Structure formats: C-alpha cells, structure tokens
Amino acid sequence: MKHGERITRFLRDETGAVTVDYVVLSGALTGVGVTTAAAVSGGVNTLAQNIASELMGTSAQTQNILASDGFAGGDRAGWTGGTVMDIDQFGELLVMAAGETMTRTVEIPEGTEQVTFSFDVASGDTVDLETAFFYLNDELITHLNSQSRPTASEETNLAFLGNDGSTPAGFSARYETIRINENIGGDPYWKDSITRVYLTMDNPPPEVTFAMTNNLNEGIDNEFYGLDNFEVSY
Ligand SMILES: [Ca+2]
Ligand SMILES: [Ca+2]
Ligand SMILES: [Ca+2]
Structure with a gap:
C-alpha cells in the first residue's frame, strides 16, 4: 500500500509539476507576446513618426524663405x-x-x-x-x-x-x-x-x-x- 501511495503521490507531483511548468511557460510566452507587441507597435510608431517628420520636412522645405x-x-x-x-x-x-x-x-x-x-x-x-x-x-x-x-x-x-x-x-x-x-x-x-x-x-x-x-x-x-x-x- 505504501508503495502504491508513493507512486500515486509521485504521479500527482509529476502532474502538478507539469501544471506548474505549463503555467510558468504560458506566462513566459504571454510575456514574449507582450514584448513582441510592444516592439512591433514601437516600430510602427517610430515609422509613423518618421513619415510624419518626413512630410513635415517636405512642407517645411517649401517654406524656407530667404x-x-x-x-x-x-x-x-x-x-x-x-x-x-x-x-x-x-x-x-x-x-x-x-x-x-x-x-x-x-x-x-x-x-x-x-x-x-x-x-x-x-x-x-x-x-x-x-x-x-x-x-x-x-x-x-x-x-x-x-x-x-x-x-x-x-x-x-x-x-x-x-x-x-x-x-x-x-x-x-x-x-x-x-x-x-x-x-x-x-x-x-x-x-x-x-x-x-x-x-x-x-x-x-x-x-x-x-x-x-x-x-x-x-x-x-x-x-x-x-x-x-x-x-x-x-
Ligand atoms: Ca494702364
Ligand atoms: Ca506690392
Ligand atoms: Ca515703348
């Protein structure tokens, strides 16, 4: 019986460990997702700013009055x-x-x-x-x-x-x-x-x-x- 209980506990532990691993892993993956989204939106924002300043630069060019x-x-x-x-x-x-x-x-x-x-x-x-x-x-x-x-x-x-x-x-x-x-x-x-x-x-x-x-x-x-x-x- 003792041996059987030990196996059961072992299996539970293993299950528990897997669950913990999954939570940690999915948490880490979510973190990667957030980081990636932030990086992509950051890139898009930078690109938008570049386009905006490029457009402003163009209009400013025609407004340089000497x-x-x-x-x-x-x-x-x-x-x-x-x-x-x-x-x-x-x-x-x-x-x-x-x-x-x-x-x-x-x-x-x-x-x-x-x-x-x-x-x-x-x-x-x-x-x-x-x-x-x-x-x-x-x-x-x-x-x-x-x-x-x-x-x-x-x-x-x-x-x-x-x-x-x-x-x-x-x-x-x-x-x-x-x-x-x-x-x-x-x-x-x-x-x-x-x-x-x-x-x-x-x-x-x-x-x-x-x-x-x-x-x-x-x-x-x-x-x-x-x-x-x-x-x-x-
Ligand atoms: Ca005249
Ligand atoms: Ca005049
Ligand atoms: Ca004349």
Missing part, C-alpha cells in the same frame, strides 16, 4: 536701382525706368540643392514688345517679352518668356499669367498685364544676385516694368 519683398510703405531694403511707386490698382511696386537695372543679393545656406526666385512683373501702359531681362549672378536666365498696350488691329496683349523659357544648364524658368488684357492701372487707356515668373538655380553658391533690366524706350509715366511679391525660397 527673402520676401512686397515694397509696402516704400520698403526697398536690399535692393539697388528702381523706385517704389504706389500705382493705382497695382499697389506699391519697384518700378524700373527705361534702361535701368535693379538688383537684390541673397545669401544661400550651405548645401542648398536648388533655390527658387519668384516674382510678379507688371507691364504697364505702352510697353510694346519690349523686353525685361532676368539674371542670376550675371548669367542671363530668361527674358519676358511683353506687350501691355492694345495693338493697332486688335486689343490683344502678350506676355511670354523668350526662347520658350529655355535656360542655361542648371537653371529653369517658367511663368504664369496673372492678369492680361485689362486696364489695371497707370494710364487707363493703355492695357496692362501682370506675369508671375519662377526661376530656379541648382547648387547655388553662398551668394546669388538677382538682376533685372529692360530695353524700354519711354519715360516711367508712359511705360514701365514693375516688380512685386519677390520671394526667394528653397
């Missing part, structure tokens, strides 16, 4: 040449007289891959297929052929980039028509236009000078090219 000039209150800080004029309907513009050159130098952070110059060009009154020229560091990037007065045969105004906007290597130029065939301001008889121009420069040096000139042949009160909403960004 210069922003609207000439409000006659402010022309940083510019050489040109005269700020408050022309009815156009507002305050940096106006370029016949043959005049206007420049603005901007410091570019090291490692910038591409810098963008964007600005509105107002073609006022009797501009008749005369041209505004745009330079970056003395290199002619593109030119705007504009006709802001009504032609003799039809009242059609024009504004387009010369050479179809083709540019030297490492630069690009494009434009958008903001207003055309309208009497915006100046002399109400002569129609005007506003063209937004975008220039880009790849791998810019630490300092870039934007310059704008023209081949107008009349006084500022007869025709003008005006600059507004000038912005440099990367």
Whole structure:
C-alpha cells in the first residue's frame, strides 16, 4: 500500500509539476507576446513618426524663405536701382525706368540643392514688345517679352518668356499669367498685364544676385516694368 501511495503521490507531483511548468511557460510566452507587441507597435510608431517628420520636412522645405519683398510703405531694403511707386490698382511696386537695372543679393545656406526666385512683373501702359531681362549672378536666365498696350488691329496683349523659357544648364524658368488684357492701372487707356515668373538655380553658391533690366524706350509715366511679391525660397 505504501508503495502504491508513493507512486500515486509521485504521479500527482509529476502532474502538478507539469501544471506548474505549463503555467510558468504560458506566462513566459504571454510575456514574449507582450514584448513582441510592444516592439512591433514601437516600430510602427517610430515609422509613423518618421513619415510624419518626413512630410513635415517636405512642407517645411517649401517654406524656407530667404527673402520676401512686397515694397509696402516704400520698403526697398536690399535692393539697388528702381523706385517704389504706389500705382493705382497695382499697389506699391519697384518700378524700373527705361534702361535701368535693379538688383537684390541673397545669401544661400550651405548645401542648398536648388533655390527658387519668384516674382510678379507688371507691364504697364505702352510697353510694346519690349523686353525685361532676368539674371542670376550675371548669367542671363530668361527674358519676358511683353506687350501691355492694345495693338493697332486688335486689343490683344502678350506676355511670354523668350526662347520658350529655355535656360542655361542648371537653371529653369517658367511663368504664369496673372492678369492680361485689362486696364489695371497707370494710364487707363493703355492695357496692362501682370506675369508671375519662377526661376530656379541648382547648387547655388553662398551668394546669388538677382538682376533685372529692360530695353524700354519711354519715360516711367508712359511705360514701365514693375516688380512685386519677390520671394526667394528653397
Ligand atoms: Ca506690392
Ligand atoms: Ca515703348
Ligand atoms: Ca494702364
């Protein structure tokens, strides 16, 4: 009998031991599961944060403004040449007289891959297929052929980039028509236009000078090219 009881106890102990082992083991497995879930969710969270900061980085990239000039209150800080004029309907513009050159130098952070110059060009009154020229560091990037007065045969105004906007290597130029065939301001008889121009420069040096000139042949009160909403960004 004693021997039998011992066997029974032994079996019970074995069963008990197995049960204990199972509890410990399943507990350990649950622990591994929790740890794995935490690790995976941690990884997913990190990935989500990476995507979020990547997206924020992208939007922040377009918001790095190096210069922003609207000439409000006659402010022309940083510019050489040109005269700020408050022309009815156009507002305050940096106006370029016949043959005049206007420049603005901007410091570019090291490692910038591409810098963008964007600005509105107002073609006022009797501009008749005369041209505004745009330079970056003395290199002619593109030119705007504009006709802001009504032609003799039809009242059609024009504004387009010369050479179809083709540019030297490492630069690009494009434009958008903001207003055309309208009497915006100046002399109400002569129609005007506003063209937004975008220039880009790849791998810019630490300092870039934007310059704008023209081949107008009349006084500022007869025709003008005006600059507004000038912005440099990367
Ligand atoms: Ca303005
Ligand atoms: Ca003219
Ligand atoms: Ca006008």
